[in-house]
Amino acid sequence: MNNKRRDMISRRASLAALTAVAAVAxxxxxxxxxxxAQPAYPTTAVRxxxxxAAAGGTDSVARVVVQVMGTRLGQPxxxxxxxxxxxxIGTLAVTQATPDGHTLLLGSNGTxxxxxxxxxxxxxxxDRDLLPxxxxxxxxxxxxxxxxxxxxxxxxxxxxxxxxxxTFASPGNGTTNHLAGVLLGSMAGVNxxxxxxxxxxxxxNDVVGGxxxxxxxxxGTLLPMVNAGKLRALAVTGTQRVSILPNVxxxxxxxxxxxATGWFGVFAPKGTPQAVVDKLSAEFLQTLxxxxxxxxxxxxxxxxxxxxxxxxxxxxxxxxxxWQKVIKDNKVTADALQ
Numbered sequence: 154m155n156n157k158r159r160d161m162i163s164r165r166a167s168l169a170a171l172t173a174v175a176a177v178a179x180x181x182x183x184x185x186x187x188x189x190a191q192p193a194y195p196t197t198a199v200r201x202x203x204x205x206a207a208a209g210g211t212d213s214v215a216r217v218v219v220q221v222m223g224t225r226l227g228q229p230x231x232x233x234x235x236x237x238x239x240x241x242i243g244t245l246a247v248t249q250a251t252p253d254g255h256t257l258l259l260g261s262n263g264t265x266x267x268x269x270x271x272x273x274x275x276x277x278x279x280d281r282d283l284l285p286x287x288x289x290x291x292x293x294x295x296x297x298x299x300x301x302x303x304x305x306x307x308x309x310x311x312x313x314x315x316x317x318x319x320t321f322a323s324p325g326n327g328t329t330n331h332l333a334g335v336l337l338g339s340m341a342g343v344n345x346x347x348x349x350x351x352x353x354x355x356x357x358n359d360v361v362g363g364x365x366x367x368x369x370x371x372x373g374t375l376l377p378m379v380n381a382g383k384l385r386a387l388a389v390t391g392t393q394r395v396s397i398l399p400n401v402x403x404x405x406x407x408x409x410x411x412x413a414t415g416w417f418g419v420f421a422p423k424g425t426p427q428a429v430v431d432k433l434s435a436e437f438l439q440t441l442x443x444x445x446x447x448x449x450x451x452x453x454x455x456x457x458x459x460x461x462x463x464x465x466x467x468x469x470x471x472x473x474x475x476w477q478k479v480i481k482d483n484k485v486t487a488d489a490l491q
Contacts, residue, residue, distance in 0.1 A: 194429050198229040200256045201419070204243025204264055206236040209353070210371035210453070214290050214417050215259045217449045221440045239327065240264040241275060248282035252424035254433060257286065260420045263329045266472045270480055271327045271487040279469065284430055286419040287437035288460025288468065290450050293391030293414045294333055295375045296404065297384040298367035299360055307388040307407050310367060314343035322348050322356035322368040327487025330356075332476060333369045333390050333413035335483050340408045349488070360384065369413070372397065372454030390414060395454045416458055416472075418465045434462050 201219060205211045215232045223230040235243030244264050250256035265279055277283070296307065304310040313319055323331040326349045338345035348365050350356040353374055359365045361383045368375075369390055376397070378384040388404045389395055390413040404411040419437055421430055440446060441457040450456055460468060479485070 194254055194432060195226055195228045197255060198231055199223075199226060199254070200233045201230055202233045202235050202243045202247050202256065202258050204235055204237075204240035204258070204260075207232075207234045210292065210373060210415065211240075211259060211261055211417065213371075213373055213453055214292065214450070214455070217446055217453070218289060218437070218440055221443045221446055222436060225436045225440060239268055239272075239325070241268060241272075241277070244268075244283075245277050247420070248277045248422055250422050252422040252426075254421060254425050254429035256422065257433070258283065258420040259289070259417055261329070261417050262415060262472055262476075265418070265420075265469055266476055267327060267329060267332060270473065270477055271485070282423050283420040284423055284425055285462045285465035285469070286421050286430055287434045287462065288458040288465045289417045289419060289437065289441070290453075290455045291391065291414050291416045291458040292371065292450070292453055292455030293389050293395065293403075294330060294369040295372050295379075295386055295398070295401075295454065296337075296367060296369045296388040296390060297360070297375050297379060297386050299363050299365075300382065300385045301363055302366050302385075304387065305385065307402070307404060310387060311341045311343055311407070314338070314341070314345060318346055319343075319367075320346045320348050320365045322350055322360050322365040324353045324356055324370075325349050325351060325488065327485070329413070329415050330369050332479060332485065335485055336411065336413055336479055337369075337404065337408070339479065339483055340411055357384075371415075376454075389454070396451050397454060416468070418458075418460065418468075430462060 201215055203212050203215045212234060219230040219232055235246055240263055244258060247256055247258040269275060269279060298304055298310060304313055321334045323334060331347060334345055334347060353370055356368055357370060357374055360368050361378060375384060379386045386398055386401045389401055390404055392403065392405060392412050394401065394403060438459050441459045447457055
């Protein structure tokens, strides 16, 4: 064999050896990545915990989004009602769930803002235990009075409150409805006597029966009473009129700056992988663009509130500062959570 041929065979052997070494090195480098790669999400049904009873306002909002969201994720999204202690039981359950994105919370300004302000001994802390995922809906309350009370609009109610004792009902001390009434009286400069109940139904029944003068409540509960003539709609607590009652003004049209809107957002347990949170946030925001979702929220008196995780966290901060001042200025206290 001549020298030239021997050199060619040697070069080919060296190239083959280098290729084999490179392949082994690449396999070694990829092994840790494969070992730590996250499985496709979601791998099973996603549970959306609603910390209030079925058929209430929070539950209604949850059921608006789960069907569309399930289609987008490729796995069912099921509502899990876990009521009790002003929403604290269900919220706490989510903080203790496995942080893999398969258990989520539909939180509200009540559970994320008011409860922490009114109950400093809560077993959960929003910043410590939960991650914001996406804003879902803004739903104002309807202010409605007994038709025999005499006031045909909000100005008439506030004028009456300057002349006599006027009472308002709520589902309980420390609820968003309660604080809406407190803010109304404070901004109007009148005394409104709060009458707390254990739930929306008994509060509504006593306003219909004339025991209490008025209340602010969710549209799903009060609108049928208004349509039946059992209650008179006076105002909407949000910043704009709602399409299902376009002739009913906002409180802000009488008291500029007034806003007591209920809102809802999705949260995940702390420790949920960021990639999962990002996916959920994007999918929820896309879900809110579905015309069926927007229409159903309008039927509840609300509207989509498409906030990403950063914006939802900022909303909690703004709302906390606002309601902390209202609570402090008006010396609001709440009953023990049960």
